[in-house]
Amino acid sequence: xxxxxxxxxxxxxxxxxxxxxxxxxxxxxxxxxxxxxxxxxxxxxxxxxxxxxxxxxxxxxxxxxxxxxxxxxxxxxxxxxxxxxxxxxxxxxxxxxxxxxxxxxxxxxxxxxxxxxxxxxxxxxxxxxxxxxxxxxxxxxxxxxxxxxxxxxxxxxxxxxxxxxxxxxxxxxxxxxxxxxxxxxxxxxxxxxxxxxxxxxxxxxxxxxxxxxxxxxxxxxxxxxxxxxxxxxxxxxxxxxxxxxxxxxxxxxxxxxxxxxxxxxxxxxxxxxxxxxxxxxxxxxxxxxxxxxxxxxxxxxxxxxxxxxxxxxxxxxxxxxxxxxxxxxxxxxxxxxxxxxxxxxxxxxxxxxxxxxxxxxxxxxxxxxxxxxxxxxxxxxxxxxxxxxxxxxxxxxxxxxxxxxxxxxxxxxxxxxxxxxxxxxxx
Ligand SMILES: *Cc1c(COP(=O)(O)O)cnc(C)c1O
Numbered sequence: 078x079x080x081x082x083x084x085x086x087x088x089x090x091x092x093x094x095x096x097x098x099x100x101x102x103x104x105x106x107x108x109x110x111x112x113x114x115x116x117x118x119x120x121x122x123x124x125x126x127x128x129x130x131x132x133x134x135x136x137x138x139x140x141x142x143x144x145x146x147x148x149x150x151x152x153x154x155x156x157x158x159x160x161x162x163x164x165x166x167x168x169x170x171x172x173x174x175x176x177x178x179x180x181x182x183x184x185x186x187x188x189x190x191x192x193x194x195x196x197x198x199x200x201x202x203x204x205x206x207x208x209x210x211x212x213x214x215x216x217x218x219x220x221x222x223x224x225x226x227x228x229x230x231x232x233x234x235x236x237x238x239x240x241x242x243x244x245x246x247x248x249x250x251x252x253x254x255x256x257x258x259x260x261x262x263x264x265x266x267x268x269x270x271x272x273x274x275x276x277x278x279x280x281x282x283x284x285x286x287x288x289x290x291x292x293x294x295x296x297x298x299x300x301x302x303x304x305x306x307x308x309x310x311x312x313x314x315x316x317x318x319x320x321x322x323x324x325x326x327x328x329x330x331x332x333x334x335x336x337x338x339x340x341x342x343x344x345x346x347x348x349x350x351x352x353x354x355x356x357x358x359x360x361x362x363x364x365x366x367x368x369x370x371x372x373x374x375x376x377x378x379x380x381x382x383x384x385x386x387x388x389x390x391x392x393x394x395x396x397x398x399x400x401x402x403x404x405x406x407x408x409x410x411x412x413x414x415x416x417x418x419x420x421x422x423x424x425x426x427x428x429x430x431x432x433x434x435x436x437x438x439x440x441x442x443x444x445x446x447x448x449x450x451x452x453x454x455x456x457x458x459x460x461x462x463x464x465x466x467x468x469x470x471x472x473x474x475x476x477x478x479x480x481x482x483x484x485x486x487x488x489x490x491x492x493x494x495x496x497x498x499x500x501x502x503x504x
Contacts, residue, residue, distance in 0.1 A: 083149060083266060084369045091145030091362075102141045104359045108132045123323045124330065124343060134346050138355035142362045146286070146296050149265035149365075150278050153301030153334035156342055157294060157358055161261060161281020163351035164295030165189050165228075166197070168257050168279045171341045172312055173225040175201030180219045182229035182245075183208055184236040184475040186281075187462035189259070193228075195465075206473065209238040216245075220252045225311065227254060231270060231412065232262035234448065235458050235482035236475025237396045237422050239408040246274030253311060255303040261285070262418045262449060266372040273412065276303040277337065284449035285418070287364040288371055292357040297341060301334035315340060371451065371487055376416025378493060379485040383421045385494050391501045393424040393479065419486065420448060424479040431504060432457050432481050438500035441492055442483065453486035453493050 081089070092102045110129040112118045120126040129135055139157040147155035158164045169179060181193055183206035193204045205219045209229070227249040229240045242258060249256040255276035260268065264285045270278050280286060282294035306328050309316040315336050318324040322343055327336040346352065353361075376399065383397035398409035399417035409417050425431040436444055436455055445454040446461060456462065459471060459478045471478060485493060 086145065086148045087266075087369045088366050090148040091143070092141040102138060102359060102362055104355050105137045106355055107136075124325050124339070132355070133350045133352050134342055136352070136355050136358070139353050139358040142358045142365070143296060145362065145365060146265070146280065146282075147298050149269075149368075150260070150298045151265075151269055151271050151300070152278065152298035154338035155296060155298040156338050156346070157282070157296050157353040157361075159295065159351040159353050160293050161186075161259075161279070161283055161295040162188055162192060163349070164279040164281070164297050165259065166192060167341050167345045167349075167351070168277055168297050169193075169197070169202070169226060169228065170200075171337060171345060172255075172314065173202050174314075176223065177201075177225045178203045178205065178221045178223045180205050180207060180216075180224055180227045180249075182206070182233070182238075182240065183473045184233035184238045185228070185230055185259070186234045186261075187458060187466070187474070187476075190463075190470075190474060191465055208473070209233070209240060216248050220248075224252060224254055226257050228257045228259070230259040230262065231268050232398070232418055232420070233475060234262055235420070235422050235456070235462075235480060237398060237405075237417075237420060238475055239398050239405040239412055239417075241408055242268075242270050242273040242275055242412060246276075249276075250274070253308045262420060263413060264368060264372060264418075266368050267376070267413050267415050267418060271300040271302070276300050282361050283447075285372065285375070286368065287361050288368065288450055289364055290447050290450040290452060291364070292360045294353045294357055294361050295351075297338065299334070299337040301332075303337075304333060305336060306333075319344070372418075373416065374487040375419030375485060378487065378490040379417065379419045379421050381490045382483065382485050382493060382497065385497070386421065386423050389498075389501060391426055391504070393426045396422040418449070419484055421483045421485060422480050423483065424477060425481065425501070425504070427504075428479040429457075429459065432479050433460075434504045435500050436481065438503045439496055440499075441488065441496040448482065448484040450484070451487050453484065453488055453496075455481055455483045458482055 143155040246256040257277040258270040258275040261281045278298045280296040305312040305315040327340045387395045398405040442453045
């Protein structure tokens with residue numbers, strides 16, 4: 078069946094059972110797969126035949142779920158990873174190595190910032206961070222001859238800046254590199270970055286895709302649209318023979334639609350092993366089945382909360398791109414017409430101290446590192462996820478020291494608002 082709607086793909090995408098086969102995706106809880114001859118197995122190792130041999134590289138349950146996310150995003154190939162961090166790392170390390178450079182938005186998740194600015198820097202990959210509101214000149218100045226990609230988040234965690242995907246895709250393409258978009262907060266329900274020119278999408282499936290705070294996971298999806306072969310020297314790993322795989326050239330053997338994901342599976346999964354377990358993939362799939370029912374409620378509740386906060390005199394500021402007064406409202410209208418997700422950031426008058434006092438008084442909203450699931454929760458990033466940053470870096474990341482990140486769940490909106498109201502009255 079062609080042209081199915083997103084709602085139907087959430088339920089039925091990625092897996093089509095045959096006659097008499099299980100309706101729900103089977104959990105293939107096996108590390109290994111049996112073959113009749115060593116020749117059969119050898120062909121798999123050489124990537125000459127497709128099939129499963131070891132779950133560190135691929136597993137059918139995970140592949141069903143990756144295929145579903147691939148359909149939801151409108152991509153050509155996808156893979157699951159053990160976490161969003163692994164997906165971010167692989168998406169870049171698949172095309173960049175020691176001596177290369179990446180342009181990244183400064184408004185990114187704290188864990189991603191640390192991965193880039195500290196850990197990948199130790200691997201010899203350099204990052205230049207640019208503001209989502211950078212001028213054309215500033216953006217242009219960030220590129221270098223050894224730049225291999227541009228990286229940003231559709232809705233930045235926790236700054237909530239909305240990425241002008243078209244603008245950053247055009248800039249990336251003008252320099253012959255892909256735009257990688259972390260679409261975690263938007264999910265394919267609210268935005269499909271490929272439709273605006275992004276080339277690779279990644280997810281922390283830990284958030285809305287799972288949606289219940291039950292499993293950690295990640296996903297990488299390829300649009301199949303970036304033509305690596307136009308820049309064979311820049312993307313030599315994709316366009317020249319891989320000695321560690323008997324001389325396979327990924328773009329030749331798997332085409333533009335499969336080269337990126339096959340290389341990431343064959344090399345990075347093989348060597349780093351950040352595999353999502355079949356059990357977790359199964360649970361993730363249950364979450365995705367209700368994505369299209371949950372996301373509208375998250376957006377509706379968050380908008381109500383953001384409006385309430387923006388009218389309360391104890392609140393210093395509110396950031397939610399669904400508010401008409403928001404700096405990113407116009408971008409949200411373009412990229413997020415169905416809503417701006419469930420996450421609202423704000424500051425309580427009185428700064429950092431008031432933030433901590435307020436959060437202590439909340440009863441429904443739990444203090445949790447987590448974000449983007451059915452349960453309302455909140456976090457003070459400056460003392461948690463972003464505590465490794467100094468004040469200057471915090472400001473660049475769009476995280477003021479008083480910022481409270483509230484992840485509005487799908488409980489009753491009045492209950493959530495009353496909880497906030499009472500906590501504010503008690504500080
Ligand atoms: C949580 C998060 C990540 C990291 O994902 P994990 O699954 O926790 O490893 C990456 N990007 C964004 C936007 C996130 O919110």
